[in-house]
Amino acid sequence: xxxxxxxxxxxxxxxxxxxxxxxxxxxxxxxxxxxxxxxxxxxxxxxxxxxxxxxxxxxxxxxxxxxxxxxxxxxxxxxxxxxxxxxxxxxxxxxxxxxxxxxxxxxxxxxx
Amino acid sequence: xxxxxxxxxxxxxxxxxxxxxxxxxxxxxxxxxxxxxxxxxxxxxxxxxxxxxxxxxxxxxxxxxxxxxxxxxxxxxxxxxxxxxxxxxxxxxxxxxxxxxxxxxxxxxxxxxx
Numbered sequence: 001x002x003x004x005x006x007x008x009x010x011x012x013x014x015x016x017x018x019x020x021x022x023x024x025x026x027x028x029x030x031x032x033x034x035x036x037x038x039x040x041x042x043x044x045x046x047x048x049x050x051x052x053x054x055x056x057x058x059x060x061x062x063x064x065x066x067x068x069x070x071x072x073x074x075x076x077x078x079x080x081x082x083x084x085x086x087x088x089x090x091x092x093x094x095x096x097x098x099x100x101x102x103x104x105x106x107x108x109x110x111x112x
Numbered sequence: 113x114x115x116x117x118x119x120x121x122x123x124x125x126x127x128x129x130x131x132x133x134x135x136x137x138x139x140x141x142x143x144x145x146x147x148x149x150x151x152x153x154x155x156x157x158x159x160x161x162x163x164x165x166x167x168x169x170x171x172x173x174x175x176x177x178x179x180x181x182x183x184x185x186x187x188x189x190x191x192x193x194x195x196x197x198x199x200x201x202x203x204x205x206x207x208x209x210x211x212x213x214x215x216x217x218x219x220x221x222x223x224x225x226x
Contacts, residue, residue, distance in 0.1 A: 040218070090156075098144070103154075106153075
């Protein structure tokens with residue numbers, strides 16, 4: 001089975017800190033995604049990448065950036081964390097555009 | 113603007129009953145309709161998916177019904193069990209090459225009482 005691993009389950013950061021969320025997948029998938037999940041708002045796409053060094057903005061990219069230097073790793077960066085970025089962050093990968101997504105277990109980030 | 117509308121927001125069903133979750137869409141270019149299941153503390157997992165060339169797909173106790181003319185699709189969970197208690201998301205996407213992305217419903221929280 002494809003495994004998507006997010007480096008931290010829980011993270012507490014201070015306002016203004018630079019935050020790195022790491023995601024690694026082990027099945028050579030081309031596409032990777034970052035979502036945030038908030039109660040009542042469902043899953044909102046932040047960024048996605050369909051190839052190494054390629055990135056595309058999702059629906060809510062403001063305040064975030066991403067990095068994909070290697071195929072298996074997709075990092076989400078909060079340049080200057082703010083309290084409204086407190087959320088559950090989910091990483092996903094997909095083998096090709098026609099396939100289903102495999103999600104990691106999520107990182108619950110609290111910004112204080 | 114939400115392109116996939118999911119209802120109900122929450123659902124309580126007795127063990128052995130049928131759980132029904134509905135989704136409606138506007139974009140007739142959508143050609144892939146998956147359902148995802150999410151347990152607390154976990155990421156969503158693909159449950160079942162359908163393409164518009166069929167009207168129904170069944171996998172075990174889970175069935176997707178698809179009505180192209182009404183632009184609606186639904187998930188039926190037969191003989192619902194307490195272990196089915198989870199949040200269910202419908203989604204849809206259309207062919208956009210590498211830019212194919214899922215448009216998500218807001219989710220339905222299902223509780224199956226023992």
